[in-house]
Amino acid sequence: MKKLLIPILTLAALTSYGQNPAPARPQTKTTALMSGTVHVGNGQVIPNGIVLFTNGVITNVVDGTIVKLNLSDVEVIDVSGKHVYPGFISPASTVGLQEVGAVRATVDKQEVGILNPNVRSLIAYNTDSEIIPTIRNNGVLLTQAMPQGGTISGSSSIMMADGWNWEDAVLKKDDGIWLNWPAYFTRDFNFDDFTTVVRKDEKRASAIEALRATFADAKAYAALSNQTPMNLKLESMRGLFSGKQNLYIRADYGKDIIDAVTFAKSVGVQKVVIVGGEEANRAVTFLKENNVPVILSGLHRLPNREDEDVDLPYRMPGILQKAGILVGLSYADEWWRTRNLPFLAGTASGFGITDREEALKLVTSNTAKILGIDNLAGTLEKGKQATLFVSSGDALDMRTNVIEQVFIQGRKVNLDDRHKRLYKTYKDKYEQK
CATH class of the missing domain: 2.30.40.10 (Urease, subunit C, domain 1)
Incomplete structure (x- = not known):
């Protein structure tokens, strides 16, 4: 023995x-x-x-x-x-929802189907992820676990970077619903010649009509109380019409941003947040007039248009912030790089935001206000x-x-x-x- x-x-x-x-x-x-x-x-x-x-x-x-x-x-x-x-607060993140992108068993960031507002990223959050300790070591202590996939992906929750399980780690449950706005154009990367192919989305109109019908049903359902039997899909969207939840809309092109916000307002959504916003500078006046905050994704990239300044992504936070728009920063799909979130703010401080403390707000107080946790963090x-x-x-x-x-x-x-x-x-x- x-x-x-x-x-x-x-x-x-x-x-x-x-x-x-x-x-x-x-x-x-x-x-x-x-x-x-x-x-x-x-x-x-x-x-x-x-x-x-x-x-x-x-x-x-x-x-x-x-x-x-x-x-x-x-x-x-x-x-x-x-x-x-x-x-620091990392919004629009899949940390805790996926570990190794090439290993399907470690990826739990999306559900099958197109319209899934009832899907909750909360219960998929893995507190044992080895990525979580790495983000703590650069000061990222809160993260928004967001769902992906489909047109309506589900609800996100704000999680702490420490806890035995998701019940321990959650700071705010189901803070908002995620919508992938049907864009005018889609971009596909061609690995044969390393070029980006842009093509028109022929199904855009029908996708928007399906969304309009879903939101109309959800708004009518939200006007009812103690509905029996409960419709889980529509019940999960109730907070959008009372202002308790944000509607996070992934949109990049300027016209898509304007169309998405206009749609959300027309169907009765109270709080809208644009996520991605690669061309948010083309919709600055509209965003300011409608009091819509923006979570910018990945500043460390090249611009998508050949005629744009090479440093435009770096300057984007400063452009929006000077216009009076509430701005946060995210790494979105690049979950393994979330630990570098503070350095995005550092980059912004060298390209248009001259006050270092104003740049700090991009990953602290600004993001807390956008996510509705500014009373806590x-x-x-x-x-x-x-x-x-x-x-x-x-x-x-x-x-x-x-x-x-x-x-x-x-x-x-x-x-x-x-x-x-x-x-x-x-x-x-x-x-x-």
Whole structure:
């Protein structure tokens, strides 16, 4: 028996080494982050700030040179020379819904069918994903798990980057319904000659008519109460007409953006958000007049038109923000790159947004407002959840974004991840030579 025990224990040790760290335990003692540069997330910076939080909630954020606090029976963490930020928020993401794109068993981001408003990404969120710890290590602590596929994909939910299961990790359930707007043109990439083929969508008109009928039914259903039997598809859209849910519309071309928003308003939807928005600059006036926020996807790309400036994607957040449009940033389909979200804001700050704190809003307070969680997250203010992190340098710069401590609802999170384990493995290997 003893001979068998040693190999079994060895195997168990190796297996545990390859697993993600266990979720953090609840905060038990009031914590104070002392003497760091506090980036509030609303444009304000406190050079010698103190952030105090207890039971997962921020109780005070003050200038340590002006206000003196009673810190007896408080866990004091000295963060002098470091930076304290609100947790970055990644909207329009499939983190937790897919792991390896080429392995079908690890992909759970969409359902079969065309009109699936009742599909919930919430219950598919995998808290054991090895991608989640990697995004925490760049300060991304909240993510919006969005569904894909079909014309109406389903509902998204806001998830925390820590938890035993989706019930633990959820911050806001079913925050909105996702619609893939039928575009005038579709783009297909030709791998033979590495060109993009643009073709007209002949089924666009019929797809829009089907949508109009669905939304008409949903609006009529929403006017009823205690409907029996319940229609799950129509019930899931009820919040669109009361303003409790957003309608997230994926649209890129300028005319498609205008058509999509006009359609949504005409069928009674209260809150609309454009996602993608590659040509949002062509609909700036319309978006501002209709008070429609935009979640831009992937700034690190080339423009889609030959006559556009090569740096237009980089300048897009600044163009929209200067026009008074609420803007957030996302990596959308590129879930494996979500950890680089803060660097999109860093890019924007060098191309049109001159104030670094205004660029910070693109991944903090702006996104929180768009998603409807600004009462809980997005800024470091009294009464909000203590979801924040400490970086040794500027968190929007990949050269200085070194995350040293992370707190999610006040819980101190273990920052181990697969990247670090592999780095250490091969560093040790080659240092032995």
